[in-house]
Amino acid sequence: MTQIVPIDTPSLGDRSYLVSDGSVAFVVDPQRDIDRVIALAEQHGARITDVFETHIHNDYVTGGLALARATGAAYHVNAADPVTFDHTPIHDGQVVQVGSEMRVRAVATPGHTFTHLSYVLETSDRASAVFTGGSLLFGSTGRPDLLGPEHTDELVRAQYASAHRLADLLPDDAEVFPTHGFGSFCSATQSEGERSTIGREKKTNPALTGDEKSYVDALLAGLDVFPAYYAHMGPANTAGPDAVTLVEPKTADPAELRARIDAGEWVVDLRSRTAFAAGHVVGSLNFGLDGSFATYLGWLIPWGTPVSLLGSSAAQVAEAQRELVRIGIDRIESSATGTPEEWSGTAPLGTFPRASFADLADVRHHRTVTVLDVRRELEWVDEHVAGAVHVPLHDLLHRLDEVPPGEVWVHCKSGYRASIAASVLAAAGHHVVAIDDEFDRAGQAGLPMAV
Known part of the structure; x- marks a missing residue:
């Protein structure tokens, strides 16, 4: 029996998917920290044979290439994408057999990017699901403006046509599994939905319930800014990101932390805003792990600025490090755990009401x-x-x-x-x-x- 397992990354508002028949599996749009994908496949007793990329992502660094290399899987990337790393080119309409029970059909769905693909899962001679990436989302679509304003008008109209192509191609009971739309700035609007089908989207999604002009006008009017670090994701994904090793950063004492702050580096306090306000190292910055940590840190930081992490525990630092590698911040200069009094040494703490x-x-x-x-x-x-x-x-x-x-x-x-x-x-x-x-x-x- 085919099982579709979402792999949530709520801090970035994305989902990857592991699809298994109990023996073999394929993965759609994996995040950079592939260890959790490999562990999940092992839990399901399945060997990963194929990895599918819906598009060159703008909001995170992909783990697709690293996962394919680690597992020996075929790495399916649109043949039109300008990548130079080893991959298996895939075209619109091409079908990939995964195991004996699953077939994956590529469907061109431009709009979020020019070369965007969706993947239809066919089992028992029927289309049971579609992995839509940044195309058709729950009650929305992926935003069409990430490649620059000169392309937005063409892409938003392509996005409308792609949504209709999926709606016309698939049965109403086919389940929809998007990558974006759970808080990601890659989504044009946000949805509270957790599940959907093509039939439901036909009734509720503005891309499918109105005419093209109404959809285009409403979507463009609602577009807001997106994180600055997005500018670095496309080039990284086109180049082919390496695997990461989440090695624990070296420990910094109060003198080193002060020197780093004085040198203009970022010393980031991961604790809650309540704890930070009550006492913190003067000059440190508060990006709590209880919110959209990586999104806002990546948005604000001058790219390439050295980062050190302060956490209540080693687990907190490790979680932050994992989140940062997902957006391409691979190097953490140092870290410290414990309390702000330990991090500050003899210097007074900063506070604010x-x-x-x-x-x-x-x-x-x-x-x-x-x-x-x-x-x-x-x-x-x-x-x-x-x-x-x-x-x-x-x-x-x-x-x-x-x-x-x-x-x-x-x-x-x-x-x-x-x-x-x-x-x-x-x-x-x-x-x-x-x-x-x-x-x-x-x-x-x-x-x-x-x-």
């Missing part, structure tokens, strides 16, 4: 403070606190001079991005208060709102 929107409303009755909104542009345009200064988090490092001196109360939608921003501001010497609250409560607290 946390507050709610109700606290902000109260404070504004008594004194003037700067309110800094670090949400993205579309969030700001929708609604914001009247009189706030708007600098999106991803621009903050380059626009610190736009933050007024004095007391700064920084907020986002729910607190995670605000803590990152607060750590950046504190490291730059600002008197900062982190609003750890839901933005929906701002108006309820009596703060004047604007659109």
Whole structure:
């Protein structure tokens, strides 16, 4: 019996898939840390014979080549993709037999990229599932603007046509298994769905329920910025990423950590925003593992800046290291575990207050403070606190001079991005208060709102 096992990477909003008949298996769009894929195949008693890539990814470094080399599997990449590493070229309409029970049919579905492929799983002479990568997602499609504005119009129309091609080609009960759409910025919009079928998408997906113009206009109007590190993923994947070894970083003492901070390196505190605000190494930055850690670190960091990690435990550091290799940050200069007092040595710790929107409303009755909104542009345009200064988090490092001196109360939608921003501001010497609250409560607290 064929079994499809999703392999979640929630921090990046992606899923890979292991598909097994109990003897052999194939994998679709594997992430860079292939050890978990190999372990999963072993659990299912299956030998990986084939690896399929839906497209040259923009949001993570693929593990496809490394997995194929480690297992001896055939690595199927679109014949039109300009890659130079060893692979098995695959074309639209080509069928690959996997074991005795499974056939995988490639279907050209351009839109997210020009050479995007979806893969239809055929068992018992019927199409039972389709792996859609960044094409047809749950209630959405992959975004068409990652290759540059000069290609967006052509790709968005191709994306519409590709969604219809899949809907026309496959039966309504065929299950849909996308790679993106679970929080990835590769998705045009986000969905709460966990499962879907072609029939369901025909009823709910804007690419299939309306005309092309309505789909194109709505999708393009809703596109927001995407992480800066995406610029490095396509070239890395085209070149053929090597396998990674997750070797534990060397331990740094307080003197080394201070020297690294003073040299302009990034010393990243992985603890929660609550713990960081209560005490941290002065100059360190807070990217908590309890949020979209790799996405925001990769978005903000000047590419190539040396990174050191601070965690409560070795397991926390190892988790962060695993997340970072997925976006091509392979080298961790050093790490330290324990408490901020141990990391800081004899130097005093940095702290800053946390507050709610109700606290902000109260404070504004008594004194003037700067309110800094670090949400993205579309969030700001929708609604914001009247009189706030708007600098999106991803621009903050380059626009610190736009933050007024004095007391700064920084907020986002729910607190995670605000803590990152607060750590950046504190490291730059600002008197900062982190609003750890839901933005929906701002108006309820009596703060004047604007659109």
